[in-house]
Amino acid sequence: MKMLSPVSAKITKNKSTTRQRVRKSLLLFFILTFPFAMNYYSFILPVTALAKGVICGAMIVWLLFFLSSIILGRSGCSYFCPLGGLQELVDESVQFRLKKVPYLHWIKYGLFVAWMIFCFRASLYDGLPKQFDFLYMTESVVSWDSIHGNFIYGGVFGLVILAALTLGKRGFCRYFCWYGPLNIIGSAIGRESGLPTLQLARKEGGECIDCYHCEENCPMSLPVRIMASGEKVFHHECILCGRCVDNCPG
Secondary structure, three states, rough: EEEEEOOOOOOOOHHHHHHHHHHHHHHHHHHHHHHHHHHHOOOOOHHHHHOEEEHHHHHHHHHHHHHHHHHHHOOHHOOOOHHHHHHHHHHHHHOOOOOOOOOHHHHHHHHHHHHHHHHHHHHOOOEEOOOOEEEOOOOOOOOOOOOOHHHHHHHHHHHHHHHHHHHHHOHHHHHHOOOOHHHHHHHHHHHHOOOOOOEEOEEEEOOOOOOOHHHOOOOOOOOHHHHHHOOOOOOOOOOOOOHHHHHHOO
16 A cells, blocks of 8 residues: 555655654653643533633634645644543553444544533624634643642643543544544545545555454554555544554555
8 A cells, every 4th residue: 555645655664664753752742741731622511612702822723724634634633632642552462453342433523512512502602703812821832830730731741541441442542532423524625635645545556365454453443445446545543654654464
């Protein structure tokens, strides 16, 4: 398989190796800076701000996250998400595939819909937003500026680690992440609109030797071999990390 950029650039083995180094370095950076940038990932802060007629920094971050997914698909989950990076660190130690729990994935969609409803109702509480304040309730710029922030930080990371340890690879992403649907919807818009989007593609002339390296290395535990057998290599849970491409001997 190969990974196509919006301009369909062919990726060589050297570039593939570099891609994973860059990706892991970015994830590590966002993990280490999460305590200081936590408010900008918040799902509560946008609701609170909208109820006061304010558009805050967290709302802008998630709006950009959504808009970027129209072209870049769910790659933001594999390059910029500190919670996704934390799960991959857990996977390096535990290394077991995702447990398939029927209907459990609907939890994240339910949480997403509830979040959208709260945001909509909050925006109408005091009329439409009239003010933009990127540092709303984060006047010190950093998020980790009080004792209670330690508990929030520890609670979020604890929840993500618990999901990964009990459910397997990126268990939190697959079943509980209420932000995942943002990228799923954005990437669907990109595909259906015919825009040049980041995507996986089968290597021309390549043949599968059933080594299963692609599926073993997929952080989302996807059926990559089945995906690659079709005309388009696609799955709505694919985060375009490229590990299947980089570990394919073909």
